Amino acid sequence: MKQLTGILLSLTLFTGVLAPAHAARIKDISSVAGVRANQLVGYGLVVGLPGTGERNNAFAAQTFRTMLNNFGITVPENLRPKMNDVAPVAVHAELPAFAKPGQTIDITVSAIGEAKSLRGGTLLQTFLKGVDGRVYALAQGSLVVGGLGAEGADGSSIMINIPTVGRIPGGAMVEREVESSFGRGDTIVFNLHRSDFTTAKRMAEAINDLVGPNNAQALDATSVQVYAPRDPGERVNYLSSLENLVVDVADEAAKIIVNSRTGTIVIGQSVQLKPAAITHGGLTIMISENPQVSQPNAFSDGETVVVPNSNVNVQQADSRMFKLDTGTTLDDLVRAVNQVGVAPGDLVAILEALRQAGAIQGELVII
Secondary structure, three states, rough: OOOOOOHHHHHOOOOOOOOEEEEHHHHHEEEOOOOEEEEEEEEEEEEEOOOOOOOOOOOHHHHHHHHHHHHHOHHHHHHHOOOOOOEEEEEEEEEEEOOOOOOEEEEEEEEEOOOOOOOOOEEEEEEEEEEOOOOEEEEEOOOOOOOOOEEEEOOOEEOOOOEEEEEEEEEEOOOOOOOOOOOOOEEEEEEEOOOOHHHHHHHHHHHHHHHHOEEEEEEOOOOOEEEEEOOOOHHHHHHHHHHHHHEEEEOOOOOEEEEEOOOOEEEOOEEEOOOOOEEEOOEEEEEOOOOOEOOOOOOHHHHHOEOOOOEEEEEEEEOEEEEEEOOHHHHHHHHHHOOOOOOOOHHHHHHHHHHHHHOOOEEEEEE
16 A cells, blocks of 8 residues: 655655744844845956866957956957966855945856866956946955866766856955945834734734834734834844744644645645545556567468557556545545555645545645
């Protein structure tokens, strides 16, 4: 009898996704509006590659000429420099909130041309810009590349991981601070990571219990507004006290998530079923072809022909029916389908049939 090990494993691994109510700190379930990271991106050159750089790329050659011109070296227009040890790259990073000039951040470097590998290369000084076009950091340094590749003269090759992407820990220095709205106004707003009216109400109540009534109010299912002092030092101390408050997080909505590609099924503990009767059986039809050759007698005028020979076999598995009563829970459902030997793949069809029959008290999500 097949057991629904896939379902039970999914429930074990995804307990945090569809978990019952639990207590959590405000800092773990929400973030402060205006306190966020910003994405930076830049374009630069990696040099010092062992012949794994560009082959014949126009924009890479243009970038190389521009770099040399900045150092006062003029390259004739009719001269195409060999760039096997140079590669144009895209550089991107995430600038944390409140990052100050002089601090360093990690960067990721990715080849954007024909370079085979960035292993052993060094990134030259690269401007990292924000969405507003202003420079917020400068990047430079030796790459750490976890992949490697090799290619033979006959065209055979091998690749381990991705050799055209590397990282430079602390490879960019912050040059400009991003303005934040954290210190402005009379209020701060907490935004829940998972929108829920009940959780927002409970968060506001927990804050009011600590600092006094009418200091916090839930604006909607996501945002909770709290009055805060204007002095920056006092505001930091105030926020430190609030973010460590413990709030009872509301239950997730009853939900069943089915991944039809991988066969993974996650069923929340709050899912219940209305009365229903289910029968499960399998009809297997196997058709096999075994063609035979018909050979004519000697000295006859006949011809050799292939005669088809088909075998049809029908197997009917035992059909069993089980009944689900009102309030049937996840444990009851798993126990019932295990008794009739339903595989996880077949359970998808059963759940879909129950949904169409209106017998599922909860949302069925098929991805």
